Amino acid sequence: MYKSFVFFALIVLLTHSSSAQSFSDAMKEEINIYQKIYDAPLQVAGKPPASFKEFYSQQPFVLALVFTRCVGICSPFLVNLKETIQLQPFEKDFKIIVVSFDPWDTADEMELLARNLGLKSDPKWIFAVTDSIDQMNRSLGFDPVWDSVRMQFDHDALLVGINGDGYITKKLIGLRERNELNQLVASIHNVFSPTYRLPNPNILFSCFNYDPISGKNKPGLGLAFLALPAVMAVGVLLIVSMSVRKRKIL
Amino acid sequence: MESIKIKKITSVWIITVLVLFVASIVLGILMRLNQGGALNQAPINFYSNMTIHGLTMIGIWFVAGMAGINFLMERYVKTSYKANLTAFILTVIGVVMLWVITLVGKFHVAWTFLYPMPFKIMWAKWATPAFLVAMSILSIGWLIWSISMMTQILKKYSIAQAFAWQHFTKDPSVKTPPFILISMITLVGVITCLFVAVVLMALYFAEFLSKGSFVNDALLMKNLTYFFGHTIANEMLYLGLAVLYELFAEVGGKAKWQTSWYVALAWNFTLIFILTAFFHHLYMDFVQPEGFQIIGQLASYMASLPAAAVTVFSVWVAVYRTKIKWSLTNLLFFIGVAGWVIGGFGAVIDATISNNVVLHNTLWVPAHFHSYNVMGNVLFSLAFFYWFSIQFTEKVVNERLSKLVLSLLIIGGAGFLLAFYLGGADSIPRRYSNYPAEFTSAKPLALVGAAFATVYLIPILILFVTITKRCIKVLFSSR
Numbered sequence: 251m252y253k254s255f256v257f258f259a260l261i262v263l264l265t266h267s268s269s270a271q272s273f274s275d276a277m278k279e280e281i282n283i284y285q286k287i288y289d290a291p292l293q294v295a296g297k298p299p300a301s302f303k304e305f306y307s308q309q310p311f312v313l314a315l316v317f318t319r320c321v322g323i324c325s326p327f328l329v330n331l332k333e334t335i336q337l338q339p340f341e342k343d344f345k346i347i348v349v350s351f352d353p354w355d356t357a358d359e360m361e362l363l364a365r366n367l368g369l370k371s372d373p374k375w376i377f378a379v380t381d382s383i384d385q386m387n388r389s390l391g392f393d394p395v396w397d398s399v400r401m402q403f404d405h406d407a408l409l410v411g412i413n414g415d416g417y418i419t420k421k422l423i424g425l426r427e428r429n430e431l432n433q434l435v436a437s438i439h440n441v442f443s444p445t446y447r448l449p450n451p452n453i454l455f456s457c458f459n460y461d462p463i464s465g466k467n468k469p470g471l472g473l474a475f476l477a478l479p480a481v482m483a484v485g486v487l488l489i490v491s492m493s494v495r496k497r498k499i500l
Numbered sequence: 501m502e503s504i505k506i507k508k509i510t511s512v513w514i515i516t517v518l519v520l521f522v523a524s525i526v527l528g529i530l531m532r533l534n535q536g537g538a539l540n541q542a543p544i545n546f547y548s549n550m551t552i553h554g555l556t557m558i559g560i561w562f563v564a565g566m567a568g569i570n571f572l573m574e575r576y577v578k579t580s581y582k583a584n585l586t587a588f589i590l591t592v593i594g595v596v597m598l599w600v601i602t603l604v605g606k607f608h609v610a611w612t613f614l615y616p617m618p619f620k621i622m623w624a625k626w627a628t629p630a631f632l633v634a635m636s637i638l639s640i641g642w643l644i645w646s647i648s649m650m651t652q653i654l655k656k657y658s659i660a661q662a663f664a665w666q667h668f669t670k671d672p673s674v675k676t677p678p679f680i681l682i683s684m685i686t687l688v689g690v691i692t693c694l695f696v697a698v699v700l701m702a703l704y705f706a707e708f709l710s711k712g713s714f715v716n717d718a719l720l721m722k723n724l725t726y727f728f729g730h731t732i733a734n735e736m737l738y739l740g741l742a743v744l745y746e747l748f749a750e751v752g753g754k755a756k757w758q759t760s761w762y763v764a765l766a767w768n769f770t771l772i773f774i775l776t777a778f779f780h781h782l783y784m785d786f787v788q789p790e791g792f793q794i795i796g797q798l799a800s801y802m803a804s805l806p807a808a809a810v811t812v813f814s815v816w817v818a819v820y821r822t823k824i825k826w827s828l829t830n831l832l833f834f835i836g837v838a839g840w841v842i843g844g845f846g847a848v849i850d851a852t853i854s855n856n857v858v859l860h861n862t863l864w865v866p867a868h869f870h871s872y873n874v875m876g877n878v879l880f881s882l883a884f885f886y887w888f889s890i891q892f893t894e895k896v897v898n899e900r901l902s903k904l905v906l907s908l909l910i911i912g913g914a915g916f917l918l919a920f921y922l923g924g925a926d927s928i929p930r931r932y933s934n935y936p937a938e939f940t941s942a943k944p945l946a947l948v949g950a951a952f953a954t955v956y957l958i959p960i961l962i963l964f965v966t967i968t969k970r971c972i973k974v975l976f977s978s979r
């Protein structure tokens with residue numbers, strides 16, 4: 251009994267903290283959505299200078315933000331992205347632009363990073379640096395903070411979807427699953443992805459209840475609320491008529 | 501025939517509606533000027549103005565129709581003065597609260613107050629509960645008034661007679677006047693949508709007071725909101741039509757219109773189908789089952805087309821190649837029918853699913869609903885106001901002024917609406933306080949709209965002065 255109580259308390263605590271975490275991330279992912287990305291100049295090793303506009307006007311892209319000296323999330327983040335894409339290629343084509351947000355990084359260092367990941371000759375991937383980091387970050391709502399003790403940036407692992415007109419269509423923070431990447435890729439191709447609310451025990455009167463086992467929406471109590479006013483009106487009509495016409499309704 | 505009390509309360513209703521109408525038009529012109537770049541209102545002010553403009557316009561033209569049918573209903577049955585007065589007092593309280601909530605409290609959720617927006621506080625904290633209270637006060641006041649009028653009809657007519665079902669037989673023994681038929685059909689619709697408002701407010705209050713332990717279903721709330729909003733916006737038009745059916749022939753010096761089987765059928769259709777047409781507001785809601793979307797499209801056709809057809813036919817027969825006494829009253833009715841039909845046509849286009857994919861939430865939406873309001877229902881009620889004002893005062897009519905009023909109404913109204921239609925056809929979204937540069941035609945069209953709306957305001961001011969002067973006389977007369 252005691253054990254199960256502790257277990258229950260732990261679960262509540264953990265779900266609470268994880269939901270608080272995902273809530274703030276979810277809010278961060280909304281920042282600057284449908285705003286245009288700053289048209290920062292980009293330098294790719296061995297290539298002529300270009301800018302974001304030159305890339306998105308040819309093809310929508312997914313932007314990944316990292317830095318080469320990163321000892322934290324950057325490598326697992328890129329490896330995860332690479333494997334997800336290689337494991338099951340996406341139907342619609344797009345590019346992945348990896349840009350450094352560290353002013354110390356050079357185009358050559360980014361090329362080295364690409365080589366280490368085995369992506370140097372993959373035409374889908376572009377590794378670049380920019381001299382307009384602040385403007386780029388501001389337009390994306392991205393705010394890495396330099397930690398001078400650890401000599402590292404404190405930052406989110408951020409993926410940003412940019413469509414063919416240069417608008418930010420979706421942002422994902424952290425290592426995410428395939429289906430979320432699917433939505434990101436759909437968004438840069440201007441394809442709408444429906445999202446459904448999660449079941450919530452505090453919602454008593456849903457029009458429909460999603461059944462995860464059958465995958466179907468079942469009619470809920472809320473539908474009765476839609477019919478209720480009409481039933482009430484007919485009721486009032488009949489009651490009034492009966493009372494004023496001494497039970498001769500029709 | 502009519503008691504002094506009913507004359508006075510009708511005068512008060514008319515003056516109140518006209519004052520609020522002028523104020524709301526000014527807000528409308530300010531919005532169009534802002535969209536055109538001539539003004540630079542903060543978005544919060546634009547949306548507060550938009551919210552109170554929409555709420556007031558819907559509210560006043562609803563009560564205008566109710567006051568009109570209440571006054572004319574005295575010709576057939578005795579109505580309750582107390583219910584009328586109660587509705588007036590509660591309406592004034594509700595409307596004053598709404599103006600304070602939006603203009604002082606900066607509550608700006610648009611007149612559709614779509615869930616969960618009222619709970620996403622971006623205004624004075626008190627504004628959300630105050631808004632819920634104001635809406636409840638209005639709903640209760642109007643519910644009392646509608647049930648009271650329905651009761652009076654049912655004292656004289658059985659349900660079958662009030663709905664004119666006996667007209668489906670060969671020789672109906674009792675003839676239901678079209679005015680009673682349309683009033684009854686409309687009152688039942690109004691009562692239904694006010695019950696919807698009560699349920700909606702109850703759900704809002706439940707969530708507000710539960711502090712998170714009860715949460716509403718967004719789909720249910722959206723359905724309920726449009727069940728209420730769409731239905732009341734349409735029913736208020738039918739109130740205006742009831743007045744037209746009663747007065748058009750009379751002021752033209754013609755025999756009163758009679759109910760025939762097709763008039764009865766068309767209006768019974770309207771009763772049933774208008775209650776489900778609101779589903780067309782949820783075409784973009786993929787969680788709504790497809791069946792509801794199809795019902796929405798079919799009901800939109802079935803609610804509007806038969807009633808429009810019989811009304812246009814009746815008006816046409818009344819004026820085509822017959823001598824008719826034209827006056828400002830029936831000319832306003834006549835132009836109003838044209839505006840209603842044009843707006844209705846725009847609405848049917850938008851309610852067709854394949855078109856809605858393109859037109860959804862573009863300026864096409866305000867284009868069509870302003871058509872059947874600005875150039876439709878408003879003119880029906882103005883016709884009634886004008887007719888009422890000359891019943892009990894001197895009947896001297898300045899013909900030149902009448903012509904000026906009509907010409908400016910048509911020019912101003914048509915130009916104002918055209919700017920909305922062209923914007924809608926160009927996919928310019930509605931409810932933008934400022935248009936981004938990508939919408940190249942949006943700003944010039946908004947300025948054109950503002951200019952023509954100002955032209956429309958001139959005849960409204962003329963009518964305001966002439967009608968109000970006469971109503972004040974009625975108010976202070978002892979006869």
Ligand code: HEM
Binds near residue numbers: 555612
């Ligand atoms: C000449 C008179 C009028 C002017 C200048 C005017 C102007 C406007 C404007 C600029 C908007 C915002 C359009 C947008 O979505 O971008 C609007 C919205 C609206 N108007 Fe009017 N209007 C007038 C008359 C009326 C009348 C007579 C009614 C109703 C009987 C009405 C009801 C509404 C409603 C319900 C909205 C929607 C508000 C919302 O989205 O919350 N208006 N009007």
